[in-house]
Amino acid sequence: MDKVYNHKDVEERIYKDWEEKGYFKPEINPQGKPYSIILPPTNANGALHFGHAMYVVEDILIRFHRMKGFSALWLPGTDHAGIETQFVFEKKLREQGKSRLDFKREELYEMIKNYVNENRGGIEKQLRRLGFSLDWSREKYTLDNNVIEIVYDTFKKLFADGLAYRAKRLVNYCTFDGTSFSDLEVVHEERKSLLYYIKYGPLVLATTRPETKFGDTAVAVHPNDKRYKKYVGQELEIETVLGKTKIKVIADESVDPEFGTGVVKITPAHDFNDFETGKRHKLPLKQVIGFDGKMNHYAGKFAGLYVKQARKAIVEEMQAKGLIEKIDENYQNRVGLCYKCRNILEPLPLEQWFVRMEPLAKPAIEAVKSKKIKIYPKGFEKRYFQFLENIRDWNISRQIVWGISIPAWFREWKPTKDIVIMGFHQRTEPQVLSGKTKTYRLRDHDFKVGDKFAFENSQTKKIFGYGTIIDIERTVVGKIPLDDRAHGATYKERKELIEAFKFHKPELGVTEKTKAWIYAYSFGFLREGQVHEIYVGEKKPIGEGWIQDKDTFDTWFSSAQWPFSTLMTNCDCKGSGGFFDKFYPTSVMETGYDILPWWVARMAMVGIYRTGKIPFKNILLHGLVNDPLGKKMSKSKGNVVNPLEIVNQYGADAVRFALIYGNATGNDQSLSYPKLEAARKFTNKLWNMARFIEMQKSKIKNQKLENNLTMEQLENIAKHEKDKEMVKKIGELTEKVTEDLEKYNFNYAAEALYESAWHEFADKYIEDVKNRINENSFLILNSSFLILLKLLHPFMPFVTEEIYQRFKFGKSIMIDRWPSFAKASEGKPSL
RNA sequence: GGACGGUUAGCUCAGCGGUAGAGCGCUUCGUUUACAUCGAAGAUGUCAGGGGUUCAAAUCCCUUACCGUCCACCA
Numbered sequence: 001m002d003k004v005y006n007h008k009d010v011e012e013r014i015y016k017d018w019e020e021k022g023y024f025k026p027e028i029n030p031q032g033k034p035y036s037i038i039l040p041p042t043n044a045n046g047a048l049h050f051g052h053a054m055y056v057v058e059d060i061l062i063r064f065h066r067m068k069g070f071s072a073l074w075l076p077g078t079d080h081a082g083i084e085t086q087f088v089f090e091k092k093l094r095e096q097g098k099s100r101l102d103f104k105r106e107e108l109y110e111m112i113k114n115y116v117n118e119n120r121g122g123i124e125k126q127l128r129r130l131g132f133s134l135d136w137s138r139e140k141y142t143l144d145n146n147v148i149e150i151v152y153d154t155f156k157k158l159f160a161d162g163l164a165y166r167a168k169r170l171v172n173y174c175t176f177d178g179t180s181f182s183d184l185e186v187v188h189e190e191r192k193s194l195l196y197y198i199k200y201g202p203l204v205l206a207t208t209r210p211e212t213k214f215g216d217t218a219v220a221v222h223p224n225d226k227r228y229k230k231y232v233g234q235e236l237e238i239e240t241v242l243g244k245t246k247i248k249v250i251a252d253e254s255v256d257p258e259f260g261t262g263v264v265k266i267t268p269a270h271d272f273n274d275f276e277t278g279k280r281h282k283l284p285l286k287q288v289i290g291f292d293g294k295m296n297h298y299a300g301k302f303a304g305l306y307v308k309q310a311r312k313a314i315v316e317e318m319q320a321k322g323l324i325e326k327i328d329e330n331y332q333n334r335v336g337l338c339y340k341c342r343n344i345l346e347p348l349p350l351e352q353w354f355v356r357m358e359p360l361a362k363p364a365i366e367a368v369k370s371k372k373i374k375i376y377p378k379g380f381e382k383r384y385f386q387f388l389e390n391i392r393d394w395n396i397s398r399q400i401v402w403g404i405s406i407p408a409w410f411r412e413w414k415p416t417k418d419i420v421i422m423g424f425h426q427r428t429e430p431q432v433l434s435g436k437t438k439t440y441r442l443r444d445h446d447f448k449v450g451d452k453f454a455f456e457n458s459q460t461k462k463i464f465g466y467g468t469i470i471d472i473e474r475t476v477v478g479k480i481p482l483d484d485r486a487h488g489a490t491y492k493e494r495k496e497l498i499e500a501f502k503f504h505k506p507e508l509g510v511t512e513k514t515k516a517w518i519y520a521y522s523f524g525f526l527r528e529g530q531v532h533e534i535y536v537g538e539k540k541p542i543g544e545g546w547i548q549d550k551d552t553f554d555t556w557f558s559s560a561q562w563p564f565s566t567l568m569t570n571c572d573c574k575g576s577g578g579f580f581d582k583f584y585p586t587s588v589m590e591t592g593y594d595i596l597p598w599w600v601a602r603m604a605m606v607g608i609y610r611t612g613k614i615p616f617k618n619i620l621l622h623g624l625v626n627d628p629l630g631k632k633m634s635k636s637k638g639n640v641v642n643p644l645e646i647v648n649q650y651g652a653d654a655v656r657f658a659l660i661y662g663n664a665t666g667n668d669q670s671l672s673y674p675k676l677e678a679a680r681k682f683t684n685k686l687w688n689m690a691r692f693i694e695m696q697k698s699k700i701k702n703q704k705l706e707n708n709l710t711m712e713q714l715e716n717i718a719k720h721e722k723d724k725e726m727v728k729k730i731g732e733l734t735e736k737v738t739e740d741l742e743k744y745n746f747n748y749a750a751e752a753l754y755e756s757a758w759h760e761f762a763d764k765y766i767e768d769v770k771n772r773i774n775e776n777s778f779l780i781l782n783s784s785f786l787i788l789l790k791l792l793h794p795f796m797p798f799v800t801e802e803i804y805q806r807f808k809f810g811k812s813i814m815i816d817r818w819p820s821f822a823k824a825s826e827g828k829p830s831l
Numbered sequence: 832g833g834a835c836g837g838u839u840a841g842c843u844c845a846g847c848g849g850u851a852g853a854g855c856g857c858u859u860c861g862u863u864u865a866c867a868u869c870g871a872a873g874a875u876g877u878c879a880g881g882g883g884u885u886c887a888a889a890u891c892c893c894u895u896a897c898c899g900u901c902c903a904c905c906a
Binding site: 001003004005170183184188195205206207208209220254255256259260263264265266267271272273274275276333334336347379380382383386387390593594596597624628630632661662663664666667668669670672673674675677678679681684685687688689690691692693694695696747748751754755762763766767770 | 835836837843845867868869871899902904905
């Protein structure tokens, strides 16, 4: 053995050997109880960063359980990372003087696909460098066909249950990147904005966005504001930069009389608050800013200007016309920025797919409250609840090409002459508009599948949408499902349903046995003159004129399904049942706390919804690795440290140990070079302890001493006081490390191991035994060292394996068993 | 505007009800025949400030300050 441990001679060779021998597969413990972790999917196009290095926690758990005899599965996978990847690619295009707009959708998709394929496999190699015992034969990709199928099925189920619906709403739209984002993806930033006080006829109002005034469809005041009471309900004639126009004054509770002048302009198409106010007062949506970020024709001579330019030009002209009373230059507000390009997001009205969150969030909350899912460290429970309790519907449409296309089809509605009308009570109209796809009837409308009909508001007699019948069920009231989300309304008891029917047809004397018809339909709405039908399914429906939804799913929509989509598409290849049955729910979901709402909470919701079971039993969250000065690593700051360089320099074992040692689970840490150096020295110390023992071996006559003894055997043969003490200490250490690992107290275990190995075993025990070595004490020395190695193996897999193989003539430590200790032995022999 | 986390030795951080801990650094001595090193011994802290609970508080409660993070549609 060399005097110094050289990780470069060891790590690559050993990893290859492990992988070739199939040690990472759960099959190596065929009888074991299942233990499973799904690795958070890494960006297929990405490179390793310290966030990935923290997954060492998962490797520790997997190696620990594998040695304990579990059938342990650690399943890797990669994510197409839609927005991330498309934007990286677009940046490349820009460098070549091109843009995404120069290509057709299909072309762009192919280009990105090729680009990703060229880079794929990179991150997997890097994860191997860290020693991660991932079952690579089971690796999945979010764009694998069978994964996509599962994503489609989930979407279809959501649609059929009335939980996925299409609605035109204001979305956070980045006019630079050309896509909308979910609420979570908006970065809010405090900014100093100019607050303009603008004259609206006799009124003055304050706004930061004078350029949206062309989209104003009202001005609002608080209903109790005495100053303005006389104007409410009036139509004011006002002077604008485009000449005279008229505007209505409304009263709305949402107006804060204290802010500005207490008057606010209502621009439903460009402000989230105003959109809501507009809905309450049935104000028209007047979009004056286009998806290209430019003013449209409503802006008159300002049309074609970008928002910023338009604001400047309009303000100048207003000032010239004396329409601006004053400008407050010290006003602070928060603006929503695109998390990718940092441009200001424009709230724009767009028709998108939304997922109703409340029905999904409730069981996810309940799962944690009832301890079916446990969160570690416990402090994160609050954040989990906070997010789920205040959740809003999730916008899952993205206007990018790199992603899973949405299996939905639209077509323009062409009413036929003999269009049939189906009446809906006024109060059910909102249900239909938000995605109701079933209706119960007591009258046979003589519909056939494929028939078209118009939705009519029975009270106002107005047509508000169209539909095509896709399924008809003839039944009786008593057999109508009460908890049918696709019907919009759900009933707790049959009584309520019968009441509802009586409301519409009192003359029939409805009972459970009354005949009923259930019509399921695809639906389309009348909106601003546009009419279209919606159909959900992968295949183009029969009929003319269907066009597929051009959008793709939010990447997190597929990620949210990762625990079951990976397991449903994997098997143990012996035909004895799929991985889903065996490994779902997974044992632990381990990831950085920063994606708790983005990913973990959504997995909990979607997992429970789709499979009826929790997706994982435990949530374990690790902290962030900051730069040595404690600042968050980021490309823009230029302080990103490449973990591979650190691995090259210190060895994977040292990097792993340094990340665990002295850092409480879930806490952030700063990358510490002294700690890395200390960990490197620790690997070297272990190496030299082994070297010392090897040297002693030659002094011993009995050469059969290579076999390690169990704790029980050691206890029996220890004669010398110091030997007995050592055996006792090793037993206690085994117990402590086992407990700490089971409780996810990785740092405790690492610290105890470091302390015991170095300061007890090496400094005290070896120093003592050195001068009195004989066959008996050598056995103790050798065997307790091997136990130490096994305890250390989950943390430092490479050195421990290299030494172990030398001691055991090539046998792997990975297929040895975790040491058991007399006191709390699980009743299994330790070898 | 809400919420969470942090504030402990020069530095990086553990500890979270029972007389202050680790790594690195520092001081002294020793070793260089397991250890590009290692060992032995040592110094160093009103555990952010204030108040409270307790026989006992770095550890629980309240409060203040500073730092950090997350969430939130105020023109």
